[in-house]
Amino acid sequence: MARACSFLPAATEIVKALGLEASLVGATFECDAPPAVPRIVRSALEGRTLTSGEIDEAVRSAAAAGETLYRIDEPLLREAAPDVIFTQHLCGVCQIGTATAExxxxxxASPPRIVPLVPHTLEEVLACIGTVARELGAPEAGERLLASLRARLAAAAAATEGVPRVEALFLEWIDPLFRAGHWIPDQIAAAGGVDRLAVPGGRSGALSWDDALALDPEAIVVAPCGLTLEQAAAEARASLAGRPGWSGLRAVAAGRVYAADANLFTMPGASLVDGVELLAALFHPKRFPLPERLRGSFVRL
Incomplete structure (x- = not known):
């Protein structure tokens, strides 16, 4: 089996879902990897509890100064001696980039293979799972996992077929407000919803409150990348409830405003299918019962 360093939590999650944790010889400070795996990628924000606004300011300040928030412990990387390094260059804010790894x-003398995982859609995320499996010399594990994930997606689609799609608003960030991008619109669609302010396959971007009011969604889901569920819920309550027109929104009147575990949406791995199942249960509870394992993955606001 190949020796692998994962420079992004999504790759680590994929490796674990494949049952190939033994291949990991390096990870990032954010990865849910076994404790014995060295944390080779570190961050200037590591260990700090910051609000979404504070994180936004730190990112903007670093960019203005031409600096990065991430660094590689190069002596530790040499000691790990990986055959392959999984990286990304989709988002310079979320994780270290491919160019830094290169x-x-x-x-x-014999550099490892650098394998970027840069999906933009849900289908491309599934393709990345196959890529990781092949790079680790276990294509059959990838085929088994993909078959299971596709069966679950098919079940969600079948359960919500023939019912009106729920008009949803998905917020990837709170301060400032960011609309959904990349694969999240695919997740919403797979769960029997539609977000007309989202950017399918494209970058998330700032969202005006006037646009959110004009949409008047039936359901609102808040899942900011990098924040815990508790942080997201607290910030959402403080930031959204006082905005003009909030109490008049359909989602608020119906009690369909939720903070959700961001890892089910912003980390492009097998857990995105959990995110689809959560959304299907929130959008269509009579058609798709909430799986027991997801009961702690959201908070009603």
Missing amino acids: AAVADW
């Missing part, structure tokens, strides 16, 4: 091994 620079870190440029002078090695």
